[in-house]
Amino acid sequence: xxxxxxxxxISCGACADACPVGAIDPGDTTYVVNPDACIDCGACEEACxxxxxxxx
Ligand code: SF4
Numbered sequence: 001x002x003x004x005x006x007x008x009x010i011s012c013g014a015c016a017d018a019c020p021v022g023a024i025d026p027g028d029t030t031y032v033v034n035p036d037a038c039i040d041c042g043a044c045e046e047a048c049x050x051x052x053x054x055x056x
Contacts, residue, residue: 001056002035003044008052018047 002023005015009030016024016031023037024044030052033044045053 001040002038003033003040003042003053004056005030005033005044005048006052006054008050009048010050010052012049014047014049015044015053018043 005024007030011026011031013026013031016026020041020043021037021039023034024031025034026032040055042055045055
């Protein structure tokens with residue numbers, strides 16, 4: 001399991017800064033969570049200003 005970023009992402013980068021394991025990187029249209037690195041801590045979910053991140 002990993003957290004996932006939806007189309008509501010505005011690519012602000014707040015989640016990437018909040019992630020303790022560096023699992024989030026900029027993608028083509030939205031930021032993207034690397035499911036192999038994500039430890040499901042939820043820090044990005046709280047950091048996101050648009051509520052674009054949810055647990056899968
Ligand atoms: Fe990173 Fe935690 Fe979000 Fe996973 S749930 S992407 S480890 S901040």
